[in-house]
Amino acid sequence: MSHPRTAVVLGGGLSGLAAAWELARAGVEVTLVEKASELGGLAGSFEREGHVYPLGYHHILGRDRVLLEFLDRIGALPRVKWRRVKMLFRVREGLFDLGHPLDFLRFPMSLADKARFVRLMLRAFFKSDWSDWNERSARELIDGWGGPGVRAAIFEPLTRLKFELACEDVSGAWLGARLHFREGSSAFGYIPGANWTQVLCHGVEKLVRDAGVRVIAPALLSRLEAESGRVVAVHTTNGQRLAADVFVSTVPTEVLTRLLPDEAERLAGVRYSALLSVICSTRQPLGREFYWLNLPTLDRAACGVFDLTALNPTLSPAGERAVNFVTHLGGRDRPLFALSDEALIDRYREDFATIFGFPLEARWWHVARVAMYSPVLVKGYRNPPVRSPRHPNLYFAGNYRTFPSIVSTGTALGSGVETAREVLAAGGA
Ligand SMILES: Cc1cc2nc3c(=O)[nH]c(=O)nc-3n(C[C@H](O)[C@H](O)[C@H](O)COP(=O)(O)OP(=O)(O)OC[C@H]3O[C@@H](n4cnc5c(N)ncnc54)[C@H](O)[C@@H]3O)c2cc1C
Known part of the structure; x- marks a missing residue:
């Protein structure tokens, strides 16, 4: 079957990487444009003192079929280990592990x-x-x-x-x-001696480069150029104009509608939540074993605290643990999102002292702010179509299209592959 000759993929997160790979291995000449210098998007990493950490907690879900397929494809699946972790809930009466029969009985509910x-x-x-x-x-x-x-x-x-x-x-x-x-009660996967999201991103990036994709990064997309009902090119802020037969957008819909305002009408219903993810390293024992601590009392800055080393003890140097404070916000306009790093860290220190009863002594902190994290999945939410009705050579992939499935690295990869297959199935653009 004939297929488009050239494609530009917008965004180098996992959905963009998967879309680019699937198109390139079918013979399409693909260019991928990413604003950051590293590929991987939300599954990205940072380095401290020779150790690599995810931007925020990430675990492998045993039911995440596409993720496991990709880990296998890049040769990393045999390295994955599985661990049952503790998930705690903090209510006024204290910390409860709902997976433990005694705690479940003690939990304040009839x-x-x-x-x-x-x-x-x-x-x-x-x-x-x-x-x-x-x-x-x-x-x-x-x-x-x-x-x-x-x-x-x-x-x-x-x-x-x-x-x-x-x-x-x-x-x-x-x-x-x-x-x-059943995210809370199944075993979670990780890769000993590594940050698994980095292994995944590097592995998929290699697949993409080996398939011949041209990667342009860092390059910020500034505009999509349309003519007679078709997208003809993308523009970057450093003056590049990239023309192609088809375009696959994996950037958040709010970004796309700024790049191509004509698309706003159809995509306006997708509103994004924001996320703060702050990681620190400490040598203090926490006094309570857990990986994931939910804070549903709604009186703290953090929504959850993760002890990342409880899942992967090799993530930090021996004797240290990586503690991750996470806050979900209804939107990036919330005052907490605009706090300075110092003020934000102070709020999380307060949370820590209230929960654990002693002050946190951290060796370093890392602050990540995600302005557009996930669509707010309101009642009646519907996935936008895979292909724009207004510009038939513009396609969409990403986690705003994988509803109602859980949002994960695997669903992002799966969405990229699925959209690329739609492009190929549609034939010559
Ligand atoms: C804190 C946190 C915890 C998570 N936990 C888990 C977990 O435990 N397990 C799991 O499997 N998944 C987890 N996820 C989800 C997973 O990381 C994401 O679903 C997945 O990485 C999304 O990939 P994506 O490609 O759809 O989106 P993104 O990663 O957002 O990719 C979009 C890309 O577009 C780029 N972009 C945006 N605007 C422009 C522009 N104007 N020009 C050029 N490029 C642009 C961005 O830089 C980005 O790289 C978690 C995510 C977060 C943030």
């Missing part, structure tokens, strides 16, 4: 609601297709399958933490798919 919670989790586990919940809310799902008591004790605080929204306003399909994945 016995009847605990039984309803288990029923909800079991029903969600056995349901894989959530499309019938697309138009319904998380509130309907929890009240129907669990009960209002379960919602009030567990899910209202969690949806507020994640999106600053009540269950009423959050998509039922999204929550159902998340519960189906």
Whole structure:
């Protein structure tokens, strides 16, 4: 079958890399444009004293089929180790591990609601297709399958933490798919002696370069040029004009609509949450073993604290642990997002002292601000189409298109591959 001769991929995160690779290995001449000097986007890394850390907590999910396929393709799958980690919930009464029978019994919720919670989790586990919940809310799902008591004790605080929204306003399909994945109770994967996201990004970048993709990075896209209903070229701020037959956008939809305002109408419904991820290194024991500590009391700056070394003990130098404070914000206009690094770190220090009862002594800090992290998955959220109805040679990939699935490295890779296959299936542009 004929296929377009040339393509430009916008964005060098995992969805852009996967799209570029799939197109290039089918014989398309591909150029990929990324604003950062390193490829990988949200799955990127930073280095401190010879050790490489992810920008924020990242674990491999055993059900993330496409991620496992890519890890296998780059030869890293045999290095993956699996570990059951502890996930804690902080409520007024203290810290609870809901996976532990004694803690579950002690958790401040009636016995009847605990039984309803288990029923909800079991029903969600056995349901894989959530499309019938697309138009319904998380509130309907929890009240129907669990009960209002379960919602009030567990899910209202969690949806507020994640999106600053009540269950009423959050998509039922999204929550159902998340519960189906059982992220909290399955073993998580990591690669000993490495930061696995760096292994993945480097491995996929090598696939892409070996397939002949031309990578332009760093280069900030400034504009898409359209003519007679087709995109003809992209422009970068350093004056490059890149023409092609087809264009695959993997940048957030809010970025794309700035580059090509004609697309705004269709993509306006996708609103992005923001995220703060701050990592520090400490030699202090934390006094409580956990990987993931949820803070649904909603009285702290952080939504969650992760001890990254509890999953991968080799991430930090021996005797040190990497502690990751994470805050989800309804949007990048929230005051916390604009705090200086020092002020933000002070807020997280306060959180730490309140939770653990002693002051945090950190050797270094790293602050990452993600202005557009994930679409806010409101009730009624729908994926934008894979191909623009207005500009038929413009295609979309990325995690704003993988609803209601959990947002992950694997879904990003999968979305890139799927979109590239649509491009190829459409034939000669
Ligand atoms: C804190 C955190 C924790 C996570 N935890 C996990 C986990 O445990 N497990 C898991 O599998 N996944 C996890 N994820 C999700 C995973 O990292 C993402 O889903 C995935 O990396 C998204 O890839 P993407 O290509 O769709 O988007 P992005 O990575 O956002 O890629 C978009 C790219 O476009 C570029 N771009 C934007 N604007 C422009 C422009 N104007 N010009 C040029 N380039 C531009 C960006 O720089 C970026 O590289 C986590 C993410 C975060 C942030």
